[in-house]
Amino acid sequence: MFDFLKKKLNEVVKKVTDKVAPKEKEKKAKPKKEKETFTSKIVKAFTEINVSSEKVDEIFQEIEIDLLEADVAVEAIDKIKEDLKKEIVGKSIKKSELEKQIRNVFKKTLNEMLDVPKIDLMKKLEKRPTLFVFLGFNGSGKTTTMAKIAYWLQSKKLSCVFAAGDSFRAASIEQLEEHGKKLNVNVIKHQYGADPAAVIFDAVKYAQAKKIDVVLADTAGRTHTNKNLMDQLEKIVRVNKPDLKILVIDSMTGNDIINQCRMFDQAVGVDALVLTKTDVSNKGGSILSAAYVLKKPILFLGTGQSYKDLHEYDPREIAEKLI
Template sequence: MFDGLKKKLASAVKTFVKSEAAEEQNKAPDNTTPAPAEQPIQIEDEALQPQDDETISNEPEKEASEANKESQDAVKLSIATKVKKIFRSSVKLNENEIDNFLDQVKISLLQSDVSLDVAEYLINDMKTRLSGAEIDSKDMTNALFNVVKDALADMLGRAKPGIDIYSYISHRISSGMLPVKILFIGSNGTGKTTTIGKIAYSLKAKDVSCVMSASDTFRAAAIEQTEYHANKIGVPVVKSSYGADPASIAFDAIAYAKARNISVVLIDSAGRQETNKNLINEMQKIVRVAQPDITVFVGESTAGSVIAEQVNELSKHVKIDGIILTKLDCDARGGNALSISNVTGIPILFFGVGEAYDAIVPYSPEFIIKSVIPN
């Protein structure tokens, strides 16, 4: 989960900081040649006197040579910055150094599925933060991680917040406006039915009653799958037969909920490709008939940029209120979680992080930042 992004960002930061140490190691004379006596450096500037606990690097040789390999394309700090870094507690990076560092960060973001727009936004923000800033020269790694972290936090904090489903339901329960109807849409196999199971499971744990509407009648086994989850969790399911009208089933499920004072109706739907005209019509009919309070797009985090295209295309046909990104646990990159809201204008509500019913995490910027930036 976010492992790819985390590793790549860490590598961008550490490579930048270690590049000079690695270079020093590389230049170390072999033991057949006597080392020339080193001339002491004359330092006239008072401010450049060595700090008490200053160390350049005591990294093991292996790590340094790995860092060196990684740093072939990475920045080399200018001589001026190197000297300042040794003798001052803080340094300012020059524009070239900042650009070189941020080039690496940008590559890390793009390779991890972060969209180009979002990567560029973040890089510009980091550039502003770094330009003219004093960087702690003893702990440059941490200082640079903080710059990345602050830029991420700021960007994620600006996004439109998504609806808090549980607060919304509890508000509706207090005002007696029931049932709350939630429709789940998305492509085949993205985790719609499993996610409905997860939401039903959490509602049950909160003592909120719900019913599932088995409105995927397009695929033979889909009704059984919804039923399987409903039985396992212990909530009712309204179903019909294979090929039946999904909108009618949703209508029946709503009537079932009204008759029994059930608070929430969770409406499943057939996996659809945004290009399948019949399934789009069917989805629009469910929306017309059931009038969902919340329509959620369920998409696989692993799907890369395809997911934004699907959301944007489906949004032309129905109003999508939120996204649930599933299978984040299988996503080696994780960048979609950072950029999908930005690209689609639709907030993420939850992350699916496994197959178990409790493997669902409410969206929060803190969760992303904690997962992406090393402690």
């Protein structure tokens, strides 16, 4: 997971270290006159450096591209830079400790960036029935994530029903029924073209009657320009008052993640995120951007195509992996 981002971040740590305190051999133009004595070595090891704010700006101008390549948003890069300044500018730092110190600053910054508000899912799930509605662009992984969450709920001994709220895209109902069959979960559906608000309403009634714990409602994928689909989403929310509106985002989307989330948030309000395809995304900076810029709870990461490939979001674990 996030190998490319990891590689870039570690390269950046090395580059910053080298630029703050260039290695002796790089500076050395003429051959050494004296043999290094034990004392001179010690002195060198203890040589302290002082970094200016301008120096950090200059360094970041050069290395910014590395982070942009890994899909880290500009806002996130600025935070990394400012945090680094706070820790190293105006202080005397031993050369020998510089890299370690930079690494620690990065780790702390990543931890802060990845730290998003939390939702106590088990507490949410105490309500009967709980309604989760899944939102997102076409192909982001809504239906697959719903099925994975059904599997996860079953592992917690909770029952669920699917609402086929995507009555728009061809074969979407059949796709959900496939999952229903494999997971032994009923699907409440209407015809294609039906009003999804009514389908979800029926699924909630069904869950109440059958004492089913959770309703997982699919919706049609939409884009910035689907005005009527956006209106449909508003109706779904107005009629059914979901307990959680979960935005499912493809982590390969790059920094459009931020626009996507803002669009759904403005239209209906986003309570939490799931980031899918973290197993195939070769960049991963999008997760930093999503966490830091959006500050929405992240419930899960999608890590593959089978039902068990759903990983509970753990910021510390990710920060440890990255640096």
